[in-house]
Amino acid sequence: MTILGKDLLGLAGLSREQVTAILDVAEPLRAISERAIKKVPTLRGMTVVNLFFEPSTRTRISFEFAEKRMSADTVNVATAASSVSKGETLVDTARNLEAMRIDMVVIRHPHSGAARFLAERIESNVINAGDGTHEHPTQGLLDLLTLREKLGGLEGKRICIIGDVLHSRVARSNIWGLKAMGAQVAVCGPRSLLPGAIRELGVEVFGRIEAAIEWADALNVLRLQLERMQLGYIPSLREYNRVFGVTRARLERAPRDLVILHPGPMNRGVEIDSDVADGPHSVILEQVTNGVAVRMAVLYLLAGNAPALADAARGTAV
Amino acid sequence: MPDAAQVALNSKAVARTISRMADEILELNAGLDRLVIVGIQRRGVQIADRLADVIRDREGADVPRGALDITLYRDDLQTVGPRPVVGRTQIPVDIDDQVVVIVDDVLFTGRTIRAALDELADFGRPARIMLAVLVDRGGRELPIHADVIGKRIEVGPGGRVDVFVPILDGRDEVVVSGALL
Amino acid sequence: MTTSLLITGGRLVDPSQSLDAVGDLLLVDGKVAAIGGQIAGPDGLQRIEAKGLVVAPGFIDVHVHLREPGREEVETVASGAHAAVAGGFTAVCAMPNTKPVTDNQATVGFVKRQGEAAGFARVYPYGAITVGQMGETLAEFGEMVAAGAVAVSDDGKPVENSHIMRTALEYAQTFGIPVVEHCEVMALAQGGAMHEGTVSARLGLKGIPGEAEEIDVIRCILLAKLTKGHIHLCHLSTKGSVDLVRWGKDQGVNVTAEVCSHHISLTHEAVEGYNTNAKMNPPLRTAEDVAALQQGVRDGTIDLLVTDHAPHHYDEKEREFADAPNGIVGLETALGMNVTWLVERGVLTIAQLVDRMSTRPAKVFHLPGGTLAKGSLADVTLFDPTRQWTVDPARFKSKGRNTPYGGQTLAGQAVCTIVGGRVVHQLDR
Numbered sequence: 061m062t063i064l065g066k067d068l069l070g071l072a073g074l075s076r077e078q079v080t081a082i083l084d085v086a087e088p089l090r091a092i093s094e095r096a097i098k099k100v101p102t103l104r105g106m107t108v109v110n111l112f113f114e115p116s117t118r119t120r121i122s123f124e125f126a127e128k129r130m131s132a133d134t135v136n137v138a139t140a141a142s143s144v145s146k147g148e149t150l151v152d153t154a155r156n157l158e159a160m161r162i163d164m165v166v167i168r169h170p171h172s173g174a175a176r177f178l179a180e181r182i183e184s185n186v187i188n189a190g191d192g193t194h195e196h197p198t199q200g201l202l203d204l205l206t207l208r209e210k211l212g213g214l215e216g217k218r219i220c221i222i223g224d225v226l227h228s229r230v231a232r233s234n235i236w237g238l239k240a241m242g243a244q245v246a247v248c249g250p251r252s253l254l255p256g257a258i259r260e261l262g263v264e265v266f267g268r269i270e271a272a273i274e275w276a277d278a279l280n281v282l283r284l285q286l287e288r289m290q291l292g293y294i295p296s297l298r299e300y301n302r303v304f305g306v307t308r309a310r311l312e313r314a315p316r317d318l319v320i321l322h323p324g325p326m327n328r329g330v331e332i333d334s335d336v337a338d339g340p341h342s343v344i345l346e347q348v349t350n351g352v353a354v355r356m357a358v359l360y361l362l363a364g365n366a367p368a369l370a371d372a373a374r375g376t377a378v
Numbered sequence: 379m380p381d382a383a384q385v386a387l388n389s390k391a392v393a394r395t396i397s398r399m400a401d402e403i404l405e406l407n408a409g410l411d412r413l414v415i416v417g418i419q420r421r422g423v424q425i426a427d428r429l430a431d432v433i434r435d436r437e438g439a440d441v442p443r444g445a446l447d448i449t450l451y452r453d454d455l456q457t458v459g460p461r462p463v464v465g466r467t468q469i470p471v472d473i474d475d476q477v478v479v480i481v482d483d484v485l486f487t488g489r490t491i492r493a494a495l496d497e498l499a500d501f502g503r504p505a506r507i508m509l510a511v512l513v514d515r516g517g518r519e520l521p522i523h524a525d526v527i528g529k530r531i532e533v534g535p536g537g538r539v540d541v542f543v544p545i546l547d548g549r550d551e552v553v554v555s556g557a558l559l
Numbered sequence: 560m561t562t563s564l565l566i567t568g569g570r571l572v573d574p575s576q577s578l579d580a581v582g583d584l585l586l587v588d589g590k591v592a593a594i595g596g597q598i599a600g601p602d603g604l605q606r607i608e609a610k611g612l613v614v615a616p617g618f619i620d621v622h623v624h625l626r627e628p629g630r631e632e633v634e635t636v637a638s639g640a641h642a643a644v645a646g647g648f649t650a651v652c653a654m655p656n657t658k659p660v661t662d663n664q665a666t667v668g669f670v671k672r673q674g675e676a677a678g679f680a681r682v683y684p685y686g687a688i689t690v691g692q693m694g695e696t697l698a699e700f701g702e703m704v705a706a707g708a709v710a711v712s713d714d715g716k717p718v719e720n721s722h723i724m725r726t727a728l729e730y731a732q733t734f735g736i737p738v739v740e741h742c743e744v745m746a747l748a749q750g751g752a753m754h755e756g757t758v759s760a761r762l763g764l765k766g767i768p769g770e771a772e773e774i775d776v777i778r779c780i781l782l783a784k785l786t787k788g789h790i791h792l793c794h795l796s797t798k799g800s801v802d803l804v805r806w807g808k809d810q811g812v813n814v815t816a817e818v819c820s821h822h823i824s825l826t827h828e829a830v831e832g833y834n835t836n837a838k839m840n841p842p843l844r845t846a847e848d849v850a851a852l853q854q855g856v857r858d859g860t861i862d863l864l865v866t867d868h869a870p871h872h873y874d875e876k877e878r879e880f881a882d883a884p885n886g887i888v889g890l891e892t893a894l895g896m897n898v899t900w901l902v903e904r905g906v907l908t909i910a911q912l913v914d915r916m917s918t919r920p921a922k923v924f925h926l927p928g929g930t931l932a933k934g935s936l937a938d939v940t941l942f943d944p945t946r947q948w949t950v951d952p953a954r955f956k957s958k959g960r961n962t963p964y965g966g967q968t969l970a971g972q973a974v975c976t977i978v979g980g981r982v983v984h985q986l987d988r
Contacts, residue, residue: 072761151878169879193763193765261757
């Protein structure tokens with residue numbers, strides 16, 4: 061088996077060696093996007109299906125760029141256009157696609173566990189592009205790559221995730237990935253948007269953002285979805301910004317320069333102010349660039365399923 | 379029965395060989411003009427560096443040095459699977475109309491060189507591409523030959539040729555194991 | 560013509576008479592004719608050698624879903640009653656959340672007749688508390704009882720309106736039946752797919768806090784206190800619920816309670832990997848809850864053990880966790896689960912197990928059976944409390960295969976089930 065096995069379903073359970081391998085491969089791959097010819101032939105002849113049961117522009121485009129730059133053939137299946145709306149089950153949809161001889165499926169789904177469900181039932185490699193409120197491993201990896209570069213490593217570094225951790229797959233992937241790399245992780249947000257058992261996941265909890273800012277080397281600011289207000293988790297977006305917003309005034313009181321991440325899309329003026337998002341410590345656009353690179357790395361590391369890889373790779377000069 | 383490992387080139391012999399290879403490269407190219415030296419990751423890069431150092435000493439000028447990692451251009455992903463390590467590819471100059479010398483430690487089946495040629499083509503269109511290798515061990519599977527060869531060591535299919543370089547291995551020699559033809 | 564059956568050499572365990580001794584049991588014409596000691600029957604009498612087996616009053620499961628009418632492809636009264644006897648149950652109480660809802664005398668009568676026609680376990684129908692289980696208008700308890708209903712419940716959901724619940728507890732007293740509540744505060748539980756805790760935080764599934772059950776438990780206990788009615792609480796799953804029931808009983812409230820075999824054997828860790836066969840409502844909870852539930856069964860705070868047998872079609876469980884239905888089948892694994900997790904671990908004696916699976920259910924629901932006293936129903940279960948067997952869902956008599964115990968080895972299995980003096984199940988040994 062390859063270093064990652066058949067699928068990438070989450071960062072929970074990945075070892076430091078595995079995460080490091082992905083990040084180390086992603087780094088040189090990033091240079092491919094800087095070349096005149098932004099393409100390598102690695103996945104020539106492979107077919108990747110982007111199976112999106114939930115609207116997503118950024119993640120789908122990022123995966124599609126990654127696939128194309130690795131020379132894979134790609135097919136996009138979006139909910140509205142698929143037979144899912146006709147009542148076909150997830151497993152039937154996948155089996156039908158597989159009967160057309162595909163190699164990999166990138167799946168985005170509104171239900172936690174959907175990627176794993178699929179992976180257990182089809183032969184193709186499965187990459188989780190976000191399942192419900194469970195994990196979004198490639199987002200976690202791109203955050204790790206960005207942070208590793210900006211902070212000069214992850215061991216012992218302090219990263220605080222700000223906002224709606226309860227409903228965030230990005231938060232979960234960050235927690236597992238960062239902890240695997242030896243970083244210290246904290247969360248900060250209204251108690252109504254943090255899982256009750258959050259401390260048992262091995263993270264610190266800050267009730268006030270001022271304390272989080274004083275502690276942290278980097279902030280990963282989560283998107284606050286409008287429906288959280290409608291469902292009664294918080295009283296208003298305005299108050300959220302007043303109490304938990306990442307603002308320049310708050311950052312100016314920090315004892316050190318913080319690295320500011322945001323998985324996008326941003327609600328400017330809610331969880332993050334524009335002068336922070338566009339400011340010197342924001343690495344939001346680097347995250348986007350790194351997103352393509354880590355997805356290329358994951359596609360590459362999952363491709364090919366030959367056993368005894370290590371032995372074969374160790375042969376004399378080829 | 380495999381023969382015990384034996385040193386084919388010791389450190390002095392390696393130095394002499396590289397020195398001669400540098401001369402041959404300069405001779406073939408009639409000097410430094412438009413020359414770019416590109417090593418194949420990882421040991422080819424070390425050999426290329428030493429060649430470039432010798433050339434600088436001979437000619438009194440630097441020759442541009444690059445590195446190629448051909449991992450993403452291999453033809454065995456489906457059969458062997460992904461290599462868990464991908465090195466850096468660095469081509470420091472525009473290679474259009476230049477003379478690029480690809481450098482590797484051992485030339486065997488020729489597949490690495492095939493991949494390197496493909497990768498170079500993504501960076502530009504050189505006037506000429508040459509190949510220099512420290513050891514040619516025979517056993518080609520593709521119609522590829524080296525222009526500059528440090529030493530020919532014909533080794534059977536079960537044998538190995540290992541090039542050790544100081545930076546990576548802490549030793550500087552070429553070791554052959556297995557039946558010599 | 561009289562029919563007689565002599566069971567010899569078994570260990571007679573009958574909590575109703577504090578009996579636990581080796582002896583014979585004679586059944587004549589559907590009744591217990593003699594019990595204890597050596598019974599010399601006439602020649603040619605049908606005999607069952609029961610050496611090494613426990614001979615107990617037939618098990619009664621007061622909480623099963625037989626899906627008929629409405630979902631006959633999933634289970635029928637006949638297939639469910641067959642599964643019951645295969646698991647050692649001689650009687651089951653069928654929940655009314657059928658399609659249409661069993662909320663009138665016609666449907667109650669239909670379920671009862673289907674049970675009689677099948678000829679396996681006795682089937683006692685529940686009637687709904689409210690029309691259509693909508694929680695708004697009381698169903699006609701009197702007519703349903705006349706047609707055979709033994710209790711009322713809106714199981715599957717709670718009766719949210721406390722006025723309706725109060726009225727039900729008052730009105731049911733006329734007919735002497737328990738009001739059986741599925742305890743859940745919907746606003747707290749809504750959208751939840753599993754216990755709220757570490758595992759739900761990890762898996763990113765919406766959790767159901769234990770309080771969603773406990774708040775309804777205390778509400779029902781207080782309403783029973785107010786009305787002097789009999790409240791029976793379904794499938795309790797938390798330590799808090801056990802504590803509240805204990806308090807209620809201490810106050811003299813007429814409260815009884817049940818626990819499912821899966822809640823005394825599995826924790827929320829079983830959901831790991833998004834195992835839809837570990838999805839139930841109430842959800843599997845923590846090890847601390849499991850320990851408290853076991854203790855509650857042991858000290859009698861929890862009166863009886865049930866299965867909440869809930870068959871689902873294969874396709875319904877073969878899907879994303881959040882979309883999969885709640886529940887598992889249990890009739891054919893309950894004895895093994897209870898022996899493995901309660902008897903073998905020293906929580907209950909064999910006699911206490913028979914009490915919680917037979918004598919108490921009969922007493923709480925005012926059903927015949929639950930005893931081997933002379934003259935009582937000849938409903939008898941013979942089981943081997945040490946026999947190891949491996950759960951193979953493909954061999955279930957139930958149409959449902961949805962169990963998290965597939966492939967597991969359990970101890971304790973029903974060997975012979977007798978209903979009304981007639982052998983309706985015998986294990987191939």
